[in-house]
Amino acid sequence: xTRPLSILALGAxxxxxxxAAEGTLTISVYSFAQDAYKKALYDPFEEMxxxxxxIETGNSIxxxxxxxxxxADPVIDMAVISSHDALSLANKGLLQPLDPAKLSSxxxxxxxxxxxxxxxxxxxxxxxxxxxxxREDLVSIESWADLLGDGLAxxxxxxxxxxxxxxxxxxxxDKAAGGDASDFTGTISAIGEHADDIVTFYSRSSELAQxxxxxxxxxxxxxxxxxxxxxxxxxxxxxxxxxxxQAGGMNVMIMTANNGNEELAYKLMDYWxxxxxxxxxxxxxxxxxxxxxxxxxxxxxxxxxxxxxLINSLNILDPATIIANRDAWVDQWNTxxxx
Amino acid sequence: MSRLMIWLILGVTLTFLIGPFLxxxxxxxxxGEALAFPPQGLSLKWYAKVFTVESxxxxxxxxxxxxxxxxxAALLIGIPAAYALNRYDIPGAETIRTIxxxxxxxxxxxxxxxxxxxxxxxxxxxITVALFVTHTALVLPYAVRVVSSSLNNLRADMEEAAVxxxxxxxxxxxxxxxxxxxxxxxxxxxxGFVTSFNEVPASxxxxxxxVRTLPIDMLSYMEITFDPSVxxxxxxxxxxxxxxxxxxxxxxxxxRYV
Amino acid sequence: MFLSxxxxxxxxxxxxxxxxxxxxxxxxxxxxxxxxxxxxxxxLQGYVDFFAQPLNQKVFFRTLKLGILVxxxxxxxxxxAAFCIVNxxxxxxxxxxxxxxxxxxxxxxARTYAWIVILGRTGIxxxxxxxxxxxxxxxxxxxxxxxxxxxxxxxxxxxxxISLVSAMENIPRDVVPAARVLGASWFQVFFRIxxxxxxxxxxxxxxxxxxxxxxxxxxxxxxGGSKVLxxxxxxxQKVNVSNDFVSASVIAMILIVMCFxxxxxxxxxxxxxx
Numbered sequence: 094x095t096r097p098l099s100i101l102a103l104g105a106x107x108x109x110x111x112x113a114a115e116g117t118l119t120i121s122v123y124s125f126a127q128d129a130y131k132k133a134l135y136d137p138f139e140e141m142x143x144x145x146x147x148i149e150t151g152n153s154i155x156x157x158x159x160x161x162x163x164x165a166d167p168v169i170d171m172a173v174i175s176s177h178d179a180l181s182l183a184n185k186g187l188l189q190p191l192d193p194a195k196l197s198s199x200x201x202x203x204x205x206x207x208x209x210x211x212x213x214x215x216x217x218x219x220x221x222x223x224x225x226x227x228r229e230d231l232v233s234i235e236s237w238a239d240l241l242g243d244g245l246a247x248x249x250x251x252x253x254x255x256x257x258x259x260x261x262x263x264x265x266x267d268k269a270a271g272g273d274a275s276d277f278t279g280t281i282s283a284i285g286e287h288a289d290d291i292v293t294f295y296s297r298s299s300e301l302a303q304x305x306x307x308x309x310x311x312x313x314x315x316x317x318x319x320x321x322x323x324x325x326x327x328x329x330x331x332x333x334x335x336x337x338x339q340a341g342g343m344n345v346m347i348m349t350a351n352n353g354n355e356e357l358a359y360k361l362m363d364y365w366x367x368x369x370x371x372x373x374x375x376x377x378x379x380x381x382x383x384x385x386x387x388x389x390x391x392x393x394x395x396x397x398x399x400x401x402x403l404i405n406s407l408n409i410l411d412p413a414t415i416i417a418n419r420d421a422w423v424d425q426w427n428t429x430x431x432x
Numbered sequence: 433m434s435r436l437m438i439w440l441i442l443g444v445t446l447t448f449l450i451g452p453f454l455x456x457x458x459x460x461x462x463x464g465e466a467l468a469f470p471p472q473g474l475s476l477k478w479y480a481k482v483f484t485v486e487s488x489x490x491x492x493x494x495x496x497x498x499x500x501x502x503x504x505a506a507l508l509i510g511i512p513a514a515y516a517l518n519r520y521d522i523p524g525a526e527t528i529r530t531i532x533x534x535x536x537x538x539x540x541x542x543x544x545x546x547x548x549x550x551x552x553x554x555x556x557x558x559i560t561v562a563l564f565v566t567h568t569a570l571v572l573p574y575a576v577r578v579v580s581s582s583l584n585n586l587r588a589d590m591e592e593a594a595v596x597x598x599x600x601x602x603x604x605x606x607x608x609x610x611x612x613x614x615x616x617x618x619x620x621x622x623x624g625f626v627t628s629f630n631e632v633p634a635s636x637x638x639x640x641x642x643v644r645t646l647p648i649d650m651l652s653y654m655e656i657t658f659d660p661s662v663x664x665x666x667x668x669x670x671x672x673x674x675x676x677x678x679x680x681x682x683x684x685x686x687x688r689y690v
Numbered sequence: 691m692f693l694s695x696x697x698x699x700x701x702x703x704x705x706x707x708x709x710x711x712x713x714x715x716x717x718x719x720x721x722x723x724x725x726x727x728x729x730x731x732x733x734l735q736g737y738v739d740f741f742a743q744p745l746n747q748k749v750f751f752r753t754l755k756l757g758i759l760v761x762x763x764x765x766x767x768x769x770x771a772a773f774c775i776v777n778x779x780x781x782x783x784x785x786x787x788x789x790x791x792x793x794x795x796x797x798x799x800a801r802t803y804a805w806i807v808i809l810g811r812t813g814i815x816x817x818x819x820x821x822x823x824x825x826x827x828x829x830x831x832x833x834x835x836x837x838x839x840x841x842x843x844x845x846x847x848x849x850x851x852i853s854l855v856s857a858m859e860n861i862p863r864d865v866v867p868a869a870r871v872l873g874a875s876w877f878q879v880f881f882r883i884x885x886x887x888x889x890x891x892x893x894x895x896x897x898x899x900x901x902x903x904x905x906x907x908x909x910x911x912x913x914g915g916s917k918v919l920x921x922x923x924x925x926x927q928k929v930n931v932s933n934d935f936v937s938a939s940v941i942a943m944i945l946i947v948m949c950f951x952x953x954x955x956x957x958x959x960x961x962x963x964x
Contacts, residue, residue, distance in 0.1 A: 119641045124656060149641035150652070158933050162553055168640060247830060253916055255931045293833045293915040296931075299656040306658040307467070308811045309832060327465055423932065427745040431917065438774040442786060445771045445851075448844060449793050452804030455814070459807050469807055469814055513705035520698025528706045535709065537949060538717055539905035541922055542942040545929060546716035569713045572705060601697075630797040633907045636926065647799045651908070654803065663807060666800035673795045681788075 117145040118357040121160070121172035123344075124150035125299050125319055126379045133373040138364055144357060160187060160349060167349040171358040173218065175257040176209050177412035179345045183214040184416070189350045190214055195359045198366040198384060203404065206343060206383040210412065215345035218366060219318070219380035222398040222407055223261045223340040225333040226305070226323050227312035234312060234333035237262075238269040241283060246290035250304055250313040253294040254281075254419075254426040261340040262314045263422070264410050268337045274410070277422060285429030294431070298322070305330070316342070317398045321378040324396065341398065341407025343383070375399070453670055460664030467660050478664040485661075490642065491649035494560070495629055498645065502567035503575070503624035507617060510575030515609070517576070518583045519591075536573045540633030543570070548637045559640035566634050571624035578623060582616025583609075622680045626673055721946070724939035740940040746924070750944065753904060753921040756835065757948075760842045761900040764850040768895060772854035773884070776861075790851050798845060802912045805841050806832065809913070833915045841909040846902040850895035857891025858884070893956045900956075901949040921945055 122130070127150060135146050149156065149169060157178050160169050164187050174182070182188050190213045193199040199207065199216070206217030227234050232244055240249055240262075252258035263277045270280065284291075292310050295301040298319035304310045306326055323330040346362050348355065364370055371384040381398040382389075389399065398404065455469050463473030482488065513532060517525055535543065543566060552562045586609065594604040610617075635645045644652075650669070654662050724736035740746050775786055793801060808814050809831040816828035831837055861884070869879050885892075910920040919927070925941040928934045 121641075124652070127656075147641040158930050161933065162548070165553075166556060253931075291917075292830070293917050296916065297655065303655060303658045307806070427743065431745055431919070438777060441770050441774050445767060445847075446786070446789055449847060450789060452801070452808060452844065453793075453796070455807055456800065456804045467807060468812060509705040509708055512701035516698040516701035520695060520701070522695055522698040522702060525702075528702050531706045531709050531714065535713055537901075537946070538713075539922070539942070539945045539949070541905070541907050541925055542717060542720065542945065543713070545925075545938060545942070546720035547712070549935070550716040550719045551712060565712045569709055572709060576705065626795055630799075632798060633905070633922070636907065637929070647797055650797075650799050654799075654912075662803065666797075666803045670796040670800045673797060674792060677792075677795045 116143070117147055118354060118361060119147040119149065119168060119170050120358075120361065121149045121151070121156045121169045121174075123173065123318075124297060125302075126321065126377075129321075129377045129379050130374070133377050133379070134365060134370055137370075138361055141364070142357065142360055146361075157182060161185065164350075167352040169349055170352040170354040171346065171348050171361060173344055173346050176215065176217070176343050176345050177410075177415040178257070179215045179347050180210050180412045181416050182347065183210060183212070187350055188214050188347050189355075191216055191346075191348060191362075192359075196363050196366060198363060198368065201368065201384050201386050202366065203383055203385055203401070205404070206345075209343060209345060215347050216362070216366070217343040217345050217383045218371075219344050219374075219383050220398050220404050220407070221317045221342060221344070221381060222403070223258060223265075223314060223316045223342065224335065225312055225314050226320070226330055227333060228305075228329060229331035230329045231311050234335060236269050236336045237265040237314075239335075240266065240312065240314065241287045241290070245312050246287070248292065248311040249290065250292050250295050250301060250310040251284065252301075252314060253296045254422055254430075256296050257342065258298075258314060258316060260410055260415050260419070260422070261342060261408075264408060265314070265335070265337055265340050268408065269335075277418070278425065281422065281425045282429055284426075288430050302326075314340075318344075318380055320396060324378070338406065338408055341404070341409050343409075344380075453667070456663045456670070457667040460660050460662075460667045462660045462663075465659060467658060467663060471660070478660040479668065481659075481661040482665045482668060485653065487644075487649055488646065488653075491644050491646045494563070494643065495646035498563055498567045499625045499628040502564055502628050503571050503621050505564070505568045506571040506575045506624055507579075507620060510572050510620070511579050511617065514576045514579040514583060515605070518580055519588055532576050533573045535569045540570070540631065541636060544634040544637035547634075552638070559638055559643045563635060563638050563643075563645065566638060567628045567631065570631060570634060571628055574623050574627060575620045578620035579613060579616050582613040582619075586612050618680070622676065626676065630673065717942075720939055721943050722939075724936050724943060736936045736940050740937055745919075746937070749919045749921060749924045752835070752918070754948070756839060756842065756920065757900045757903045757952075759839060760846065760903040761850075761896050763839075763843055764847045764899045765892060765896060767847060768850035768854045769880075769884070769888075771851050772858050775851070775855050776858045787852075787855065790848050793844070794848050798906070798908050801845060802841055802909050805837065805844075805913055809837050809840070832913060833917050835914070835918055837913040838910050838918055838920070841913045842903045842906060845906065845909060846899040849898040849902065853891040853895030853898065854888060855891075857888035861887050893959070896956050897953050900952045904948055904952075905945060 127148070135148065139146055149159070156169075156172060156174065160167070160172065160182060163169070179188070193207075193213060196216065202217065203220070206220070209215060209217050225234050225237070225240065239245060240251065252262055254260070254263075263280050264274050266283070267274055267277055267280045270283070272280070292304070295304065295313070298315055299322070301310070301313055301315055302319060302322040305313065305323065306328065308328070317332075320332065346365070348358050352358070366384060368384055368386045371382040371387045372389065374380050375382045375387055375389050375397055376393055378393065378396045389397070394400065398407075458471055459467055459469045460478050461474050461476065462468060462471030462478065463475035464471065513528070516522060517529060522528070547562055547566055551557060551565075552559065590612075591604045591608050594608045595601065599607065630647060631645070632647045632651070635648050639645075639648055646669075650665060653665070725732055725734065727733045727735060741750075771790070775783055775790075778786060806813070810816070811828045811830070811832070813831075815831060819825050820828060865883060866879055869883055874882070905922060907922045907926065910918065910923045911926070914920065914923065921941050921944065925938050928937040928941065
């Protein structure tokens, strides 16, 4: 009796996976705020296109590794990712250039978001500021240098060097020490000297939210996109405005090469960039808009990275610099910090 | 050793082994918003919340599918192998034994990575199929071992008698051997089921968009959730495994075979 | 035997071929990656590069150290617990033994998660420490080697106890009381009687616990995090973070070699010390 049953089961598994490829779009996104995204974007999109979205989540590195592993026969059709990760995928020839004519909202985007990597390899869909989230009942943060100060020793977490936030933190610590962002060797050494004071190096913003809500950590640098997770907590979290200013970055949309699902992917991208969705996503306090036409209330704006003035004030690290130096940073980090 | 000493040692050991679960069960019953022990008031709302998480339905179904059919497939090829290794004098029996036992020795995370890189990607195999194959391979050693020990207890001359009395080899197997090792097969099934259902390291790399086993899904849920529903989820999972084993033990006395 | 060999082979081959093709072949290819350079030539460079990195060395020795510590501690507690269990009356023996086996049936994810609730900054242990005034602020327990050690010990201790209990059940009941009556100290009883008679069980239990601790993933991932890397978590990082398959292959080989040699070494010890 077992034989027919297991053949049946195997058959079912095989057909299930091949049927799923029809009328479905597989996208790869960051793991935070998935419930909110479902409401603001995924559900309305599925209804509109009559197709099915399959969502893969994870941090950028994990998701990049998967895109690379499956390059010959892409599983992921479209992904949202940091600008430097997008650049590294583009350099490896894993992406296809986008056609702005197929994106009706293209002209409404901030100029910086329209073609951030050159060659139309990506289009920005959100800007974010990065600063320090902290427990205002326990500490006060005036400068990025406070992260390595005695006041936070034993209660601070830093982003891992391999993630997107890691290099931004290096840049701001370097700036606080009087550097000009050209060389982070000294900054990494300084972190190494304080390694025992650092609880852990987090690799996803959701992991940090977890650590801070469990009161393992009372201050850490993080991107503004994760702010809603802290704001909704019963604990008193605040967003620092350090003397050196805030760091910042942009996340972009990309299309994998030869995925064969371009039409649906463009549809989703265009919908995601539309004033309607960008406003909805902004009002849910998830991602700040890259679409200039989005108008939100002051209250909402306060929780986001909103408006040309703020966006222009951010300290941005050039994606090409990150790619050129990351291996050296990781080597030094592994030797001096994770001893 | 005095009575008191014995119970003291056992008490401390068992508290260390089992105490943490009791704490998780109660932490999940908190009426408050934060994970804490002792819980702030009692409520079952977090246990209820677990059932509303949509992705758990799919991953639970996948894990059940793998645990049931992966184990059945392992038994399907494992029983004949165990029978052959026990009753026949076959060339290379030691090699066959070593090969079949290998999945126990190789760390799971390596298995998952190897299958992803050199099975799934080059042969373009669906993740579900890869998971099925992996779980079958991981359960196979247990199936062979438990069924073997069951066959050891069954005297070979019973089948020989059946053959002499006119049965074919196949009839002797289905009419004499199978009914007598039924308990061992069920024990192997339950052991395989629990092993597969709780498996993490090998499944870690074998996940695709929307395809994840329950423990892997739980791990990522734990990462983005910090309310007591995570404790409730852990407790429910613990209950489930224990219930399966408990029922099996009551019905079959399966610990005799392991 | 009146059965034909080819018939037997035909029955055993599906299982062997299945495991060989879908299991051993991919694992074998993975292990061979580290022995090849980019051009395909055979070389040990991957291993040289791996051990040249201080972080990798550190993780290697930490994994070895925790494996030995966990196995050693489990042996001590295991002997105490097993000796108590075999000296219980039959009915309570079965029940207590059942309670020892129980945790093995529970998902390691659930088993490890419990320790977050216990060892966290707001967990019970810290509540007690602060409540008793032993420390004015909570102390750091999570993301330390201690946390990983405790988690691994709880995960694998049952395997040691089970092995030792079944070994001790084979010691004739009167031997220990007789030795005591004749004036042997507990120390002598253990080293002259119990240990020699339960060596097999110790070897099996020790191997299971040691290899289990080496190859656990969830416990070091959840309780150790990025600061207390072990070989398993390092391997995951090499693959998913740095996309470094050569290092992953090296780690895989190290883990397999460690598991095998633990097995061999313990067997050797057991057969020499008669």
